[in-house]
Amino acid sequence: TDAPITLELDACLTQDFDAQSVLELFHELEFRSLTTMLRDKVDAEEILVDHTPSQPPTETKVIRSEKELAALVKELNSAKTISFDLETTGLDKMSADIVGICLAVKPPAAYYIPVGHLAGAAQSASGQMSLFATTAQLAPDQLPLSTVMEALRAPLTNPNIAKIAHNAKFDYTIFDRHGLTVTPITFDTMIAEWLTDPGSKHKGLKDLARHRLGVEMTDIEKLIGKGAAQKSFAEVSIDEAAPYGAADADMTLRLQSPLRNEIREKGLEKVLDLEMPLVPILSAMEQAGVGVDVTFFRQMAQDLEARLQALERSIYEIAGEPFNINSTQQLSDILFQKMGLPVEGLRKTSSGYYSTAANVLDGLQDADSTGIIQALLEYRELGKLKSTYVDALPEMINAQTGRIHTSFNQTGAITGRLASSSPNLQNIPIRSEVGQQIRRGFVSRPGWLFLAADYSQVELRILAHVSQDAALLEAFRQDQDIHRTTAAAVYGIDVGAVTYNQRRFAKAVNFGLIYGMGAFRLARDSELTLSEAENYIKEYFGRFPGIRRYLDETKETAKKQGFVETLLGRRRYFPVFQTQAGGHNRQAWLRAEREAINHPIQGTAADIIKIAMLRLYNALVDGNYQAQMLLQVHDELLLEVPEAEIEVVKALMVDIMSNAFKLDVPLKVEASLGANWLELKE
The missing domain is CATH 3.30.420.10 (Ribonuclease H-like superfamily/Ribonuclease H)
Known part of the structure; x- marks a missing residue:
């Protein structure tokens, strides 16, 4: 308090300032908290009064x-x-x-x-x-x-x-x-x-x-x-x-x-x-809306509850005592103190306990000889599916219609994809057996069937079009198995000699590149070593130089003009490339590069299915069909169709979707039928 400092309060008042210049300075000095605070304040108070004529009151x-x-x-x-x-x-x-x-x-x-x-x-x-x-x-x-x-x-x-x-x-x-x-x-x-x-x-x-x-x-x-x-x-x-x-x-x-x-x-x-x-x-x-079998979900809820109780007993038995499995603190004590599972490299929560997040538990499986980690992961998965879908969906049925009515948000995704909410019917998991069974609970009316049609590998076909890679274009024009063809090219072997694992690696690369995946991610997802993953990607780009050129040119375009576009002109902006400070935040910069690569592809896929929806809906109305469009789930459209209209509507749907947009490769559409959402067959 005796320091010889003079403080003039008037000098502490903030004056008008160039917010963008200050943000760049904060970035350069790595003032992360101040950067966030200033950006939020600017966003909250941004009023264009100076650039807008005075508006009379209503x-x-x-x-x-x-x-x-x-x-x-x-x-x-x-x-x-x-x-x-x-x-x-x-x-x-x-x-x-x-x-x-x-x-x-x-x-x-x-x-x-x-x-x-x-x-x-x-x-x-x-x-x-x-x-x-x-x-x-x-x-x-x-x-x-x-x-x-x-x-x-x-x-x-x-x-x-x-x-x-x-x-x-x-x-x-x-x-x-x-x-x-x-x-x-x-x-x-x-x-x-x-x-x-x-x-x-x-x-x-x-x-x-x-x-x-x-x-x-x-x-x-x-x-x-x-x-x-x-x-x-x-x-x-x-x-x-x-x-x-x-x-x-x-x-x-x-x-x-x-x-x-x-x-x-x-x-x-x-x-x-x-x-x-x-x-x-x-x-x-x-x-x-869409029909739901309430009896099915009630029975499924009972079955899942029995499985959860059995898992709970098994977890208690392995742990040697009962505890609150849903308490991260109690679970942390059991796993790391009582059972002595390794904690090297694990972060602690703000409460001082080691994290028990899903990715942490997943990484502990090899070190666990008791089976408790596997039981915990299954317990969490089943519990989430039960609460999020099995218990919740019957409660969301509209009393007047007897159906579930989701909401589609046109502005919910930057890429142009539709988002679904209340409930989110685009996010029902289908990889697990239980997740698949949830789809079984969505049923068509008596005398009607579900008709689904989805685009096959539409994003890779768009990649072939925008990259103009000769090998990729030819593979799609010949209707080849693109993942098998990719594996054969990279490994230098005949298509018929490609193994299951080789095709799986090729699939991971084909789809991963659309999302800007690097060697580290490929190694993690495919069990390759980092060196093997780097060599694989190098070989891949050697075989498909057009893809490499597209990735590089797209990133350069994004940095030069600050945005990228879909084939229809839908834009995505990247402010991080427009500031000198952007280069100082490596993670934000790399993320923006990945998003720039992905947007023209995923955004074009969104545009294409929207074009198909518009044309199909109008065709159904013009033809006085009873068939109704119910859901759009990424690259799939789901209709409910009277049995008498099935063949004609199926042909109409496939034709419209296949010709929704002119690419340099065919748009391939696969249609299927079923009385419920799970059991759809060609």
């Missing part, structure tokens, strides 16, 4: 009478574009009811049509809660939903009036469930933001308005609260709800212009034209 107009509704419909019918949004009782697309309808055609005016506010939320002119309102009643001064829907039908289904929304699929689905199919949906501001920057943190409407327009919108939690005290939007007063809802439609409309301009500047029109027609298709898939 002028909210509440529609309460049929006369006002008629005037609005007249305006809508003469509009070129209608921005729409719904306020609902919840976020479950299959059960949510409409509380308010939000519309805008020209900023700053926007309309709010209340249709589902409860009387308990109604307020008198003095602002006091009505003493006579009950939550069993609708608030006064609201038009009947049926009246509003019928009035809006003409403008919202007019093919000559463009419809735009933010996260359009949700609002489209709610409208569709209530008997009004909005068409055409030409623009979704969430999808557009994702296309312009797939890694954007501003996909939510509130964030996007702040980021693009410099407008601070009201957070939903200010109206409905949060946590246990959160209420339904139906309980919000109309006076509070109207400005909130109207602003949603207004800001969506205002965002269209800057986003469209950027889409055009970046040459993303083709990708946008692919994504937008998918919105109603994905909605139809979600609403169709």
Whole structure:
């Protein structure tokens, strides 16, 4: 405290500064924590007010009478574009009811049509809660939903009036469930933001308005609260709800212009034209749902519980005492203190115990002569499958439809792949016997069958096209077993002499290279030594020089222009290559190189199956088929088809998928049929 230091508090105030320059300096000095803090702060506070004209506030107009509704419909019918949004009782697309309808055609005016506010939320002119309102009643001064829907039908289904929304699929689905199919949906501001920057943190409407327009919108939690005290939007007063809802439609409309301009500047029109027609298709898939055999899952849950109890007894017997297997601390004590398993190279947790993570246990198998490690790994796997799928799936069945309705997220993956959630039906494990049995529980209706078709080795075929490697092109054109052909080329032997292990190694390299795999990873995955793996990859590139050239050129392109593209023009950006500091973070740099190699391939695969989905769906509608598209799982499409339509729909599906995109090698499609998802046969 006696150090001769003078501190002027005024000098400690932060001034405006160049955030990017400071970030680069922090990178150079390896100030990792400060780098993270500054980046988060910049992201959180990034408001483009300086670059955006001042935005006037939304002028909210509440529609309460049929006369006002008629005037609005007249305006809508003469509009070129209608921005729409719904306020609902919840976020479950299959059960949510409409509380308010939000519309805008020209900023700053926007309309709010209340249709589902409860009387308990109604307020008198003095602002006091009505003493006579009950939550069993609708608030006064609201038009009947049926009246509003019928009035809006003409403008919202007019093919000559463009419809735009933010996260359009949700609002489209709610409208569709209530008997009004909005068409055409030409623009979704969430999808557009994702296309312009797939890694954007501003996909939510509130964030996007702040980021693009410099407008601070009201957070939903200010109206409905949060946590246990959160209420339904139906309980919000109309006076509070109207400005909130109207602003949603207004800001969506205002965002269209800057986003469209950027889409055009970046040459993303083709990708946008692919994504937008998918919105109603994905909605139809979600609403169709998939059938589930509840009895099967209940029995499977009992069988797994019996296996888990048997494993538990076995683990206790080996350990010599009962303990909480799910407690990492107790398990660590048993394994490393009592049983003396080796701890060399193992990290400790923040609690001071050695880690018992899955990869740690897996690495201990060779040192374990008791069998406890194998039992623990099986116990964990079965427990996770039981809780995540076997127990959970029956609880997710919709009471009205008797089916499970997943959600498909178009903006969930940077590569363009669709993501599935609630539940995630793309991630059901199929390598283990138990994982496979879970698929058996997904069943078709009586008189219908599942029809699945998937692209065979589509990413390798795209690799052949983009690399123009002569040997790889020829192998696919001759419909050869690509992994066997690769092994024969690398080992310098006849195709017929390739062993199982040689083919397995070749397969690991073929697919691994798409994801930027190096010699270390190949050695780990294939049981080769590091030297053998290095020699194998060297020999591989000697036989397939076009692939080596593609990998090098793609990495160079990413570093030079900061992004790579799919064949359709879908971009992925790599900011790490655009800063001098990027080279100082070797792991981030190498990861970006791997992602740059992968994106044109995996992203093109995503584009191709989306093209196929669009064409197949339209063909089914145009042909008046009953067949329904249910799921998209990576390179596979799953339909549910009446038995009478099987042959014609199968031929149609294979033809459309095979010709979805013109590559320099054929797109090969394999179709299969079955009464459940597991037992699909050609």
